[in-house]
Amino acid sequence: MKITKSELLRRIEALEEWASGADEMLTELNHALPDPEYDAMCEENAVAVEDSLDRRAARLGLKNPELTGSGYYHSRIASKLLERGQKLVMCFVSNVSESDALNEKTIEVITSVDAEFNDADDYGWQFVVPINNQGEPLTQAEVGL
Structure with a gap:
């Protein structure tokens, strides 16, 4: 073919x-x-x-930081301490997560909370873990919550 x-x-x-x-x-x-x-x-x-x-919404004041949910266990404790009138709360701090704050162990003294947790230099932090003088995280029972 x-x-x-x-x-x-x-x-x-x-x-x-x-x-x-x-x-x-x-x-x-x-x-x-x-x-x-x-x-x-x-x-x-x-x-x-x-x-x-x-x-970002919290930083801009568009969202009130209702520190609720399982991810904010330690941050709620710090918020309650400040609400009760404690002027200074020693904390591990982070802008990533509470676990990061616990791992990195950067210590700041938190003086207030609005959209963020503010340290003595007025720097804002998203996540805080209140600690005692030995650097151990405080529990709700230890602070009477």
């Missing part, structure tokens, strides 16, 4: 068209199939963005 040049070009064109269609279908399938790694990354980013927006 002899194939002419024009017939060969027509078949090559048909194959190229089929390959292009197959590439498009593969792309569509890749977008349609779940990607657990990408989904997890998107979820982490969404949580980080939400946390960042909450912190």
